[in-house]
Amino acid sequence: MIVTVTANPSLDRAMVLDAPLDVGAVQLAASSREDAGGKGINVGRVIGAAGEETLAVLPLALHDPFAALLADTGLPFHAVPVHGHARSNLTITDPAGVTTKLNLPGASLRSGETDALLAIIVSACEGADWLVLAGSLPKGMDAGFYVEVIAAVRARWGETAPRIAVDTSGAPLRAVVASAHPDLIKPNEHELADLAGVAAPTEDLMNAVLPIAAALVPERVGAALITLGGDGAVFVDGSGALSAPAPRIQVASTVGAGDSSLAGFLLADVRGGDPSECLANAIRYGAAAATLPGTQPPTSADFPPGEIAVTRRANPLT
Ligand SMILES: Nc1ncnc2c1ncn2[C@@H]1O[C@H](COP(=O)(O)OP(=O)(O)O)[C@@H](O)[C@H]1O
């Protein structure tokens, strides 16, 4: 079972343009769709669509229009009652597949609501294989919330605690890496560079991120899956490093591609795959997500054709 946490869910509105985005002009969009989004929800939807057991934990206000969209997904969820409505995030995709994302900070949680969220996450982890802590934290929430969650889950479940994957950025990611030793992190190249305090690489992404990721593993994190958009992904764990290029695809919307990669990785892992199979599945799912409009969960029917070539890499630090 894979439990996902989305502390800051988002009603994702995706607009498709039939001409490049003209900043400052009035422009007619060709189409639009709305999805119940947020990183943990997206991960859970992919896992559920693949037939594996999953539970999404999230804060949700009574009468929030987000609830109807979430119910439509069929994703099993446990909602913690809160006052603030889910934010809306806007994505604009042009004919070349260039995606512009405008994300809101999300409504603050009151302190009792944060405590309730923490308690529900801990109890939801009973018997789980993985706990996925994904996305930003709502405005005003302490950047150490995920650290607190990880400590509480491990204290409650001890030897039987799930492995913990974290897909976040900025201060919450720094806090987790500084003190919580997650089993897996999934930054992209920008989030990894920000974490390491270096400029984000702009070329030769695989070779650029390998030493940055390797410096974190295994002292600070058990493993790192670094996704690189159309350049593929890199995986580093205690036994070494792997890389795989992304297939060439027709991009519809890259929203949810990173979440789908993480879901693909975890799906292969819970089905007994080795790191190479997990990385290949991450690439397949990420690329499949990018071919779908909006934030839709891909399935194996959406996989791009062909094999994913995984390469074992020399340790860049030796
Ligand atoms: N333009 C693209 N072409 C092919 N695959 C892509 C493309 N963009 C994303 N992907 C796939 O999705 C994965 C995750 O994308 P990425 O943009 O790195 O995630 P994030 O949304 O977290 O930044 C990539 O590793 C790749 O497999």
Ligand SMILES: O=P(O)(O)OC[C@H]1O[C@](O)(COP(=O)(O)O)[C@@H](O)[C@@H]1O
């Ligand atoms: O929580 P954050 O970091 O603000 O991101 C939320 C947004 O990211 C998404 O989860 C998509 O994430 P990815 O494109 O990185 O896979 C959207 O559904 C949501 O609008």
